[in-house]
Amino acid sequence: GQQVMQIPQYQHVQEGEDFTTYCNSSTTLSNIQWYKQRPGGHPVFLIQLVKSGEVKKQKRLTFQFGEAKKNSSLHITATQTTDVGTYFCGRQAGTALIFGKGTTLSVSS
Amino acid sequence: DAGVIQSPRHEVTEMGQEVTLRCKPISGHDYLFWYRQTMMRGLELLIYFNNNVPIDDSGMPEDRFSAKMPNASFSTLKIQPSEPRDSAVYFCASSRNTGSFDSPLHFGNGTRLTVT
Numbered sequence: 001g002q003q004v005m006q007i008p009q010y011q012h013v014q015e016g017e018d019f020t021t022y023c024n025s026s027t028t029l030s031n032i033q034w035y036k037q038r039p040g041g042h043p044v045f046l047i048q049l050v051k052s053g054e055v056k057k058q059k060r061l062t063f064q065f066g067e068a069k070k071n072s073s074l075h076i077t078a079t080q081t082t083d084v085g086t087y088f089c090g091r092q093a094g095t096a097l098i099f100g101k102g103t104t105l106s107v108s109s
Numbered sequence: 110d111a112g113v114i115q116s117p118r119h120e121v122t123e124m125g126q127e128v129t130l131r132c133k134p135i136s137g138h139d140y141l142f143w144y145r146q147t148m149m150r151g152l153e154l155l156i157y158f159n160n161n162v163p164i165d166d167s168g169m170p171e172d173r174f175s176a177k178m179p180n181a182s183f184s185t186l187k188i189q190p191s192e193p194r195d196s197a198v199y200f201c202a203s204s205r206n207t208g209s210f211d212s213p214l215h216f217g218n219g220t221r222l223t224v225t
Contacts, residue, residue, distance in 0.1 A: 045214060096157050097214060099151060101151035
């Protein structure tokens, strides 16, 4: 299956700044899942988006699914040091998930 | 809920040796996935099972790799013979039904394999 493209690959921010990562596909997606992997840890599910134009919030995290269902974004407001890690989006391919290469976020206090 | 359990956590072996990674999925999950993570390639899907049956092994890099799921509570990923380029973190994940809001992928802690 075709991999989704994530940008940027790396992002460094000062604590309190906002952060956004983007996930892009050349084909229409049935849904998109987002995961977070802390340094040295394993990916942990954050959320799934299914509907065109869908927006979901989890505290300081805002997830969006594009109107054409070809892109998605994760925005973190006022980053904290606990937000450090790699954020992955995953697209469904049959009954499996194919992940992008992720965006690694580092935060300095 | 014990989560997905992988063993060993770390494996260091010499080139040419056989390596066996083990996974116990969450009870009641009918999908099991093996992923490999490297800096260059990110998280690659190697193979996955549904109800113990391999569904798609197109991600398995070479014939040196094989995976089995003899029952609902156990799976192995074997590399024989191992090569230095196999060094990576291997994750096992399970789910009840991929794509469902109620059933995301649950990952184990991974096995960090180093082949010298």
